Amino acid sequence: MNAIEIKGLTKTYADFTLSNLNLTLPSGCIMGLVGENGAGKSTTIKLILDIIKKDSGTIKILGKDNQEDIKCTKEEIGVVLDEVGFPDCLTAIQFGKIMENTYQNWDNAVYGNLLKKLSMPGKKMFQEYSRGMKMKLGIAVALSHHPKLLILDEATNGLDPVARDEVVDMVCEFTRDENHAVLVSSHIVTDLEKICDYIAFLHRGKLILCEEKDVLLTEYGIVHCTFESIQEIAASAIIGKRETAFGVEAVVKRKDIPAGLDYSPVSIEELFVSMVKEVK
Amino acid sequence: MKGLLLKDLYMTRKYCWMMLAFIALFTAVSFVDKENLFFQFYPVVITSILPVTILGYDEKCHWDVYGQVFPYSKKQLVSVKYLLGLILVCAMWLLLVAIQFFGSMVNQTGGQGDWWSFLLVVLSTGLLASGLMLPIIFKFGTEKGRLAFMVVIVLICAGSTGAMSLSSDISFRLSVSTSVFSLAALAASSIIFFLSWVVSVKIYERKEF
Known part of the structure; x- marks a missing residue:
């Protein structure tokens, strides 16, 4: 039930x-x-x-x-x-x-x-x-x-x-x-x-996502890369990104990024902030 | 609803003990100064507005919203204030009756028709005060309803003393005894009290928090 x-x-x-x-x-x-x-x-x-x-x-x-x-x-x-x-x-x-x-x-x-x-x-x-x-x-x-x-x-x-x-x-x-x-x-x-x-x-006032926490943590990751490397990732795979003087930090769907590209685990907070910024 | 009533009685004891002490003092004075109707009406009218005071404290501590997470219907949340008013007014009225009865025993004037008529008008006033004020407070809250609250108090105090002094005249003109007049007043105020409860429940059920 x-x-x-x-x-x-x-x-x-x-x-x-x-x-x-x-x-x-x-x-x-x-x-x-x-x-x-x-x-x-x-x-x-x-x-x-x-x-x-x-x-x-x-x-x-x-x-x-x-x-x-x-x-x-x-x-x-x-x-x-x-x-x-x-x-x-x-x-x-x-x-x-x-x-x-x-x-x-x-x-x-x-x-x-x-x-x-x-x-x-x-x-x-x-x-x-x-x-x-x-x-x-x-x-x-x-x-x-x-x-x-x-x-x-x-x-x-x-x-x-x-x-x-x-x-x-x-x-x-x-x-x-x-x-x-x-x-x-x-x-x-x-x-x-x-x-x-x-x-x-x-x-x-809108539900933008509802998912099991473990699924979210395994499905998404953070990529730290250069301005050139980010171009290799499909736009649909990028949930949100932040550009700094040193490069780009992007929250991405792990399965949709090119093989070999390194990523680190994403926190729920980072994922939420990225999604909200994207919706804005 | 027992829990809600218990909460309100705790609050009445804690917040309103000074008011209750004043009320007791005025009731005692009414024993000495029988000519001044103010001392007889005031305690019952003030007692009848204690549920409004408790509603104000409820709002201040956000109980108006928090109270709704417990297994109570909105009807019960409203009804408890009417029940509290009824209990307090009746208790105060019985105290007044006891004091007046004691006074009449001492002065050997008890049991007269006017004596009971007067006490019934006092009880009617208490019910009327609660009945007129509570829907206003449930609708607008204690902050916005304050002005209406003051107007009602003044009207009730002036109206009751006026009605009391006119009752003999009205009774005479209508060829009915003052007892009948007082019973009619009690019946009317009881109906207003009941209708007031119905209106307050409707207001509260539609209210957005």
Whole structure:
């Protein structure tokens, strides 16, 4: 079963359109939604959760259309948005009591263990937490009702490297169960590269690529060559290029470059930036 | 919806304790100064706007969006504010009833028709205040809805005290007792409160976040 299945999703605003989005996240996988600010990542997530209304298309979550009893479906989803919007005056213990009366499957033992593991003070008010602590509390809440799907929207933004690493570890731990899936959006591509099985590139409301990460890393490479050598490569094989005083650096499709031409592995970030520049 | 109500009650206790203390003080003063209707109306009207205050805090901390990731319908997210308003207004009204009852026992004036009529008008005012303000705040948010909010408060305070002083006259002209007048006021404000909830749910379901 697919954790998320999106077909022909469209949402139009006065100054932005998310157009004809098709995306499938299989169960047991982590998908990274990559895109610059304003690319449509948060809009996509809000549409999945039915926080905003779509213009057209279908969205299935865990096999169920999100227009059919989304309230029930949300029992099986854990969500962390870029702003963990808990009231400032409440404490982690109070959030636990609120959530105990919110989720049918809320597990106080799991929540307590996560708070302990993350060294979260139970009686400290939310407003006194650092951004990293707020995010970690958001994730603890999102994981304590045994969800099957975890959705993280820019959850690592603004965190220091240690906190980011802890968040990444929690996500990896969650996906040890093969029935669990994660959709994580971020513009910090290096985080996604560490954990994702699938990468989807969004640019100005359009999906420009959705592929398995390993396929991307084996299919594309970077060529460092002279101005003359680049002419030998077919234009269709070049995803993007950067000219410097010393030569050309080009992201290329490995199978389409002349034999014998050296290339080095490409990072997801380099690939994304090249593709976006090419689209521009 | 229990979780949502618990959250709002925690917030009311934390953010509004000072307001609640003032309300209790005014209620106590109303026991001493029975002639001044302000001390009797004010606590209930202020209590009725506490859900609006909580909505303001929700907006500030982005709960208006974040709350929607949890297994609650938009209808429930709206309904909890009405439920909170109803609980707080009724609790405050019962406190007022208890104080007035105690006062009337002391002065041996309790149980008169006007006494109950007055208390029913106070309750109606509380329901009316919540009912008129919440749809405005759900539609425009606390920032934009502030002006409308102030206008409603002034109108309600002026209207209630005016209605109270005119009730005897109106009742006389319509040849009905003040009790009937007060019951009609309560019925009307209850209907407005219910319609307000229906309108707020519609507004919230169509709102883009």
